[in-house]
Amino acid sequence: MDRILLHICCGPCSTVPLRLLTEQEAAFVALYDNPNIQPAEEYERRRGTFLRFAASQGVEVREGAYEPKDWDAAIGEHAGVYPLIEGADDYAENRARREARCHACYAYRFERLAAQAARNGFTAIATTLSISPYQFTELMADELAAAATRYGLNSAFVDYRPFFAESVRVSREMDLYRQNYCGCRWSQAEAEQERAARKARYKGDGSGMS
Template sequence: MNPTTERDQLSLPKGHTKLLLHSCCAPCSGEVMEALSHSGIDYTIFFYNPNIHPEKEYLIRKEENIRFAEKHNIAFVDADYDTDNWFERAKGMEWEPERGVRCTMCFDMRFERTALYAYEHGFSLISSSLGISRWKNMQQINDCGQRAAAPYDGMHYWDYNWRKKGGSARMIEISKREQFYQQEYCGCIYSLRDTNLHRKASERDLIKIGVKYYGDDEK
């Protein structure tokens, strides 16, 4: 990890000794992972994101996350890509806006699976890198995380604000340093559609999957 980066020394809440961290992608999780490692926290990455579409985009995001986890010897759990389940749950929500009920469903689905894995494998604390993104509603994410943990006795969702004290800025710095893949939409097919509709209306180029990486514009 970068020894020159100044960070607070973190400790897990409520006496927990290890963490299962749901990761959505390498750019969002990079700062979270470095902050946890800097504090000597025992954690495992859980990658479960059946919302990401198409599969090419999903595989790129997953492989970038695996690359960073392996670089720092962090355990990585690769969960199923059960897209049929996600699309079934999204029925009727196809035209809902970002941060609306479709996103709540999506967070619920991913966190429910995270909590189940945690319960089955001896974790009593879960969290997610999703909240570090300024494009997300942190309260919405925290509510979903807490709801997912609630059915399991002794399990908690850690709602730490990863954006604070320079976290969001370090997220970009790490992404440029590691030359992470720079996704240009949230992840689901409807986000891709809406982003491209906005780009078309603004006379901008449509999204090209798999071509843009952090730092490319500076070369």
């Protein structure tokens, strides 16, 4: 049986994967390592939410160092705000740019995950990030597998997207803090612009009037 180091992106996204792995009696340890999250106050808020949840579930946790400058350097030329607004002329271009940025982000985080797993005697790596329907799932799976291969590990990737609604429900029931953007400062700006565009469209088509 593999000994899995499980990358945790946040408390809400971890709810179902931790339940499933526990039910499967999998041998796993959770790793909270997310230097992509900005600002630092937001990082601490998500970290605290996850640590409290993990403690309530009796899950063993390890943590990576919070090194946002190193993450910034890894993103390099892909940095930028790329909102995806339905019908906008720049939709396709922004989607391609965001995909490249998120690809670099997955690569950086999974390299750290695999290195830490190999150093500490794990045989496989996995991530909870795949529960989000807003991510680039295939890219994520490919990067996890590539990082695992570089370190002689197995990829225990699971596409958790079918459990997203359950994770929202459970995290609400448990009163876990749910953030409204992915993590980096650019995703925060994107989410704000996309919400504003949806609100404007909702008002414009009259469906917001009662």
